[in-house]
Amino acid sequence: MxxxxxxxxxxxxxxxxxxxxxxxxxxxxxxxxxxxxxxxxxxxxxxxxxxxxxxxxxxxxxxxxxxxxxxxxxxxxxxxxxxxxxxxxxxxxxxxxxxxxxxxxxxxxxxxxxxxxxxxxxxxxxxxxxxxxxxxxxxxxxxxxxxxxxxxxxxxxxxxxxxxxxxxxxxxxxxxxxxxxxxxxxxxxxxxxxxxxxxxxxxxxxxxxxxxxxxxxxxxxxxxxxxxxxxxxxxxxxxxxxxxxxxxxxxxxKGNPYLGLGPSSHSFTGRERYWNVSDTREYCRMLNQGLRPCSGSETLSRNDIRLETIALRLRTSEGLPLAMIQNKTDFCKVFLENGLARIRGDRLVLTENGFLMADELALRLTV
Ligand code: SF4
CATH class of the missing domain: 3.20.20.70 (Aldolase class I)
Known part of the structure; x- marks a missing residue:
């Protein structure tokens, strides 16, 4: 979807x-x-x-x-x-x-x-x-x-x-x-x-x-x-x-695809992300001339997608599949021992106190 x-x-x-x-x-x-x-x-x-x-x-x-x-x-x-x-x-x-x-x-x-x-x-x-x-x-x-x-x-x-x-x-x-x-x-x-x-x-x-x-x-x-x-x-x-x-x-x-219409909007196909010009008049001018109003694009590698997934999922109550961070178990242990995360099924889920450190944890899990 x-x-x-x-x-x-x-x-x-x-x-x-x-x-x-x-x-x-x-x-x-x-x-x-x-x-x-x-x-x-x-x-x-x-x-x-x-x-x-x-x-x-x-x-x-x-x-x-x-x-x-x-x-x-x-x-x-x-x-x-x-x-x-x-x-x-x-x-x-x-x-x-x-x-x-x-x-x-x-x-x-x-x-x-x-x-x-x-x-x-x-x-x-x-x-x-x-x-x-x-x-x-x-x-x-x-x-x-x-x-x-x-x-x-x-x-x-x-x-x-x-x-x-x-x-x-x-x-x-x-x-x-x-x-x-x-x-x-x-x-x-x-x-x-x-x-x-x-x-x-x-x-x-x-x-x-x-x-x-x-x-x-x-x-x-x-x-x-x-x-x-x-x-x-x-x-x-x-x-x-x-x-x-x-x-x-x-x-x-969840990393699902999305299409963005309008100035400055972003779109994501699952691998490619592209974004529109942010100036509204320029956006209108380009479309008036039949042009795509794109101002940039990038193709995400598997690793890019993995890093984004870690950062986004850590911010949710669904948490992060443990399989994505198999090589970081020592680091996760510190979070678990300090009440900042818990294991639910096959996922690492941050606690309320852990949410306060979600960005920091994401950075450490992705280096
Ligand atoms: S200018 Fe104010 S109302 Fe408009 S998008 Fe920004 S915060 Fe919202």
Whole structure:
């Protein structure tokens, strides 16, 4: 099975912590983007015709800025262009403040059966620090409207480990989150780079640097709080109720093929990875001229795939087949003896404390 990803690069404004490919929304560019995605679908379809897809994911950017009729048109085009499994998961990323009741109902009618909403926090001062367009009241109203409009499979994204954030602040946000019938919660630890406005402020000392110890503490609190409420911690940053994992993201972690449409999107055939130009106007220009909007590609060796598999699977509750790390048993023993990992069947699975060191362990297992 494969996943289809569509990158929608438009946002109302750039958040100061964000380094995703996004541009301010402009109606002429949005219309060009839509035409370009349709053209790219036609160009790519012959290569992907033999493959069966079971997930479609509109990511961004802010896909909820799209007109639901345009989303319906794209879903219709994809249905006719590719082979589909029964009951595909069709996710749309959304931001509070872009979701009226009628728009939500129209997205459902268009075929969206899973919504992923960028709430980030239920505290106004944290939302201001993150430069979000919404406040806590709007976040709550948007979630309430989402469930009123009939969506049943809903994820909310949050960010923890913010400058100045205390365990009490984060508990407040988590407590409000679980008051809604969410089926999935993604909780990402704040990371920053000098490429973003917030990152530059943290690096210059203008904004307090979050402490790693506090971030680790919040991570452990999150998993125990959500475990008590029947959320399974199935990937470092992802928690779901039984049967409600994000099938699309699981495909990435399992190494399944995926096709990415839109600027900056990546595709993977199982051996080859290629990626599109990230500039939206250039993406549209190339497709307008009938060109593939590719900006690079690589063919992965067996060893490349092995290394990626180790790094990705260690981050999941399924863990890593022991057969992949047969020559590293001494090193794994250290993790087992320190309660950072356990053996389940034929797999090495990290514990909650072990997840905190997943990247370090992956590095050591792959050298
Ligand atoms: S809404 Fe999301 S994608 Fe858009 S700028 Fe903010 S963080 Fe980035």
């Amino acid at each position: 494969a996943g289809l990803y569509v990158h929608v690069p438009f946002c109302l404004k750039k958040c100061p912590y964000c380094d995703f490919a996004s541009v301010p929304v402009q109606s002429d560019l949005q219309a060009e983007w839509l035409q370009a995605v349709r053209a790219e679908t036609v160009l790519r379809a012959p290569d992907w015709k033999p493959i069966r897809f079971d997930t479609l994911y509109f990511g961004g950017g802010t896909p909820s800025l799209l007109d639901p009729a345009d989303v319906a048109g794209l879903i219709d085009l994809f249905s006719g262009s590719f082979q589909w499994a029964r009951n595909p998961e069709i996710t749309l990323e959304a931001n509070p403040g872009t979701l009226s009741g009628s728009k939500l109902r129209d997205f459902r009618k268009a075929g969206i059966n899973r919504l992923s909403i960028g709430i980030q926090s239920f505290r106004d001062e944290e939302l201001q620090l993150l430069g979000r367009m919404h406040d806590a009241a709007e976040a709550e109203n948007s979630l309430a409207r989402t469930f009123e409009s009939g969506f049943e499979n809903v994820n909310a994204d949050f960010i923890y480990g913010l400058p100045g954030q205390t365990p009490a602040h984060w508990s407040q946000t988590l407590g409000k989150a679980v008051a809604f019938p969410l089926t999935h919660i993604s909780a990402y630890c704040l990371t920053w780079s000098g490429k973003t406005e917030l990152g530059r402020k943290i690096e210059s000392g203008e904004v307090e640097k979050p402490s790693e110890a506090v971030q680790s503490d919040l991570f452990l609190r999150t998993s125990s709080f959500l475990a008590e409420r029947h959320f399974q911690h199935y990937e470092i940053s992802n928690f779901s109720l039984e049967g409600r994992r994000c099938r699309h993201n699981e495909g990435y972690w």
